[in-house]
Amino acid sequence: MATLYTHQSENITKTWIFLTGFFLLVIGVGFVFSRALGNPNFLYIAVGLSIIMNVGSYWFSDKIVLSMVGAQPIQKEDNPELWNIVENLAITAGLPMPKLYIVDDPSPNAFATGRNKEHAVVAVHTGILALLNHSELEGVLAHELSHVGNRDTLISTIVVVLAGFVAILSDWFLRMSMFGGRDREGNSGNAIFVIAGFALAILAPIFATLVQLAISRKREFLADASGALLTRYPEGLASALEKISGTEIPSTTANSATSSLYISTPLREKAGIIASLFMTHPPIEERIKALRDMSI
Secondary structure, eight states: OOOTTTTHHHHHHHHHHHHHHHHHHHHHHHHHHHHHHTOTHHHHHHHHHHHHHHHHHHHHHHHHHHHHHTOEEOOGGGOHHHHHHHHHHHHHHTOOOOEEEEEOOSSOOEEEEOSSGGGOEEEEEHHHHHHOOHHHHHHHHHHHHHHHHTTHHHHHHHHHHHHHHHHHHHHHHHHHHHTTOSOTGGGTTOHHHHHHHHHHHHHHHHHHHHHHHHHHHHHHHHHHHHHHHHHTOHHHHHHHHHHHHTOOOOOSSOOTTTGGGBSSOSSOOOOSHHHHHTOSSOOHHHHHHHHHHHTO
């Protein structure tokens, strides 16, 4: 059975693997694209930007996300009930008190971000505060603190950056190829790299996105289990997920880049076998069933 710290060490290792893998992937993709274009500058630019984005995603990911959704910091006097729930859960979990933010958004949702437990942030939508009762809100917040304790927040940022940057490189390659960026005279002997470049431009972003979403779905199950163990009341989170999934209020602040961070997908996701591969979260019915099975 998962506990709050079962996966912390594993996730720290995964973070460094992703950072290293991201850098090697960018070098590989950049090399193929530069050979296909006959322009070595493409590789140098790709590697330079990957270093900048790695450093930036580590140090400033929370600030970027909070700015994107318009989150506002709060103190205890602004919402004593919310503050006390988070403070009590943090003490129980052995975590520092995270910074608390509220997002003016009518959709019921919440997320956690930050590079480590000392710089953690928990943000909740105004919609979730209006919808849930005390035990349900406690379940949601325990879920988010579990992401912090399990070091999920940094991993989620790294894979978002990986998927996004690979997509940007592919877009650059396709645009340069279409609009005369390829050095045809110096590229006559690189037909294989041209073919490989176009294949990578199409397949690499899809693969990176699938890896990102698969990791996102797995960490939601782990955070559900850890959060339920933290409150010792799985029904609280199960009931909260039921209410959240039953609402039809669209988010006014979330987008596809940040959707994997939330406790429940803020975007409409289509059903079907192919569509399920691109879901940011596991089916909410499966999460509710797993939580209620813990109560038996």
